[in-house]
Amino acid sequence: MIPEKILPHKRSAWQPITIDGDGVLTASKFAGKPWLKKDEQWPQCPHCNNYLQFFLQLNLNNLPELLQPEFGTGILQMFYCTNCDYEGWKPFSDVHLIRIIQPKEGEEQDVEIPGNSFPPKLIVGWQELEDYPNYEEAAELGVELDDEFFEENFPISGDKLAGWPFWVQGIEYPNCPICNEKMRLVFQVDSEDNLPFMFGDVGCGHITQCKNHKNQVGFGWACG
Numbered sequence: 001m002i003p004e005k006i007l008p009h010k011r012s013a014w015q016p017i018t019i020d021g022d023g024v025l026t027a028s029k030f031a032g033k034p035w036l037k038k039d040e041q042w043p044q045c046p047h048c049n050n051y052l053q054f055f056l057q058l059n060l061n062n063l064p065e066l067l068q069p070e071f072g073t074g075i076l077q078m079f080y081c082t083n084c085d086y087e088g089w090k091p092f093s094d095v096h097l098i099r100i101i102q103p104k105e106g107e108e109q110d111v112e113i114p115g116n117s118f119p120p121k122l123i124v125g126w127q128e129l130e131d132y133p134n135y136e137e138a139a140e141l142g143v144e145l146d147d148e149f150f151e152e153n154f155p156i157s158g159d160k161l162a163g164w165p166f167w168v169q170g171i172e173y174p175n176c177p178i179c180n181e182k183m184r185l186v187f188q189v190d191s192e193d194n195l196p197f198m199f200g201d202v203g204c205g206h207i208t209q210c211k212n213h214k215n216q217v218g219f220g221w222a223c224g
Contacts, residue, residue: 006133013160014126020122055189056187058076063126076098096219131163131164165185185206
């Protein structure tokens, strides 16, 4: 049973519905072929010089209707170095590339994926679920939760769009490099859900965005 006092802070979260395989270059997907501009080189890690692994692509124009146009337009992409993982937990680390691009028809390239890549999964839909904050965020909102609430398993773990972050440690929203405002969750990337990768010791990562400067996006993770 969800306590009445936390109901005003309910948010919708969407779990991705996936099928094995890739889609078109502009599709929302895990791994596979990203949209890259002609003559654009596949991103590389500045520390080990290996190619970054392509983790995720979200077509912001095709998100659930309730999120239009909350996160802006275009395509959000995430590349990550799985070789050296140098300070990869930091929201603005240079071992990952988190960006929003505005693709134009005819400017794309049918890129060849370098090295060993994760098996592609195409996002074909979204399952909407209700989500609630953890005890620490609830307390910041002036709501004290008892132990019974934790049996409800909120916030939702696993890969998800929007909702409340599943924090492994404390609350770790980054601040926007431009306006210093707290950034908000766009997508949660959990260990070994749709991607066969673990952040540290069963960690959980979060793509965040500045509400005022939507091209300012980052990715950070924490583990136990």
